[in-house]
Amino acid sequence: MVVSRRLSRERRRAQLLDTALAIVRAEGADVLTLARLAEDAGVSKPVAYDHFETRTGLLIALYRRVDEQQTEMTRAALDAHANSLEETVRGLSEAYVDCVLHIGKEFGAVTAALHSLAGAEELLREGRERYAALYLRAVERFVRLPEAGGTALMLGVVGAAEALSREVTAGRLGRDAAVRATGHIMLGAVTAASLPAVP
Template identity: 80%
Template sequence: MAGRRLSREQRRLQLLDTAMAIVRAEGADALTLARVAEEAGVTKPVAYEHFETRTGLLVALYRRIDDQQTEAATTALRARVRSLEETVRILAEAYIDCVLHIGKEFGAVTAALSSIAGTEELLREGRERYAGLYLRAVERFAPLPESEGKALMLGVVGAAEALAREATAGRLSRAQAVRAAETIMLGAVNAAGHAVAEHGATSR
């Protein structure tokens, strides 16, 4: 591919694929624009033109992973779900499976971004986007106040992320991670639903 004349978008995808391969093989510390250019068979200015800085490259990798995870959950939820339990199972499986498919790059990229000043907002937006997706998915069966529901789902996303990291590292099996994520989400939603119902009953 490096020897062919690629469109700008094709070249960007090639560079991102190359960067992901470097992270997979050697970790995020080995990632530089010069290294990506060398491995992709292009000149350094080409890589700098697309990403400008190493941070810009890491942000592009994170957004690519984030898009893959969002698409996995959205695609899974297009199936006809009939209960809260089924919805929670689909969300847990989609998240864990997507991270396992991506591999250790997920943790390496997010950890690298976490150590860079000014990227906190990007990571926060990603977590909030997931929380919103999860809340919309479960509220069909368990209506929750938006403010409380969003906070709850932020906690669920954090738990799912931690479980996915453990599964990627081989410290948990895929089945264990999915089951734990499912249990946490279902328990949290049910507990919040009961609290809302009790509050409504006492306020009448």
């Protein structure tokens, strides 16, 4: 049954994304289609198609929304914990793991669905590179890293944080253990690669 409610385009899109995440959370990404989204959101199919055009467009929009939330949480953590390298690393580690926990298993389902789509790897790669750049800027306030290797180092840290967070959402690892491990990996990598301070 279609419910007609007048919302602004922005609010309608947010409602549709909320509904899509609820579907993924309850049943997985495989059942997510624009027709199913329209039905669960109480809108006509043309409304859903107008916002996302294709299932791929919907999955990309979901990924970008989660990516924005994670970036915002990371920046907030840096604002709150950025007085030393150790505090910065702890804040970054907590923000990554906590954001994945807040978003839940649906993020993993969305990224897994994207992996199966042509051209989506570029989107996922851009997301990883954005986090790596953010992490690099954060730690370089306290240490100097090699120009060529700093980004690669942070890409490795992001990959480790991603893997540990997946273990937490799967129930195989506790939140605190994942935060500690992510922090140890980041701090160890940064310390080992840091260059002497410029006199």
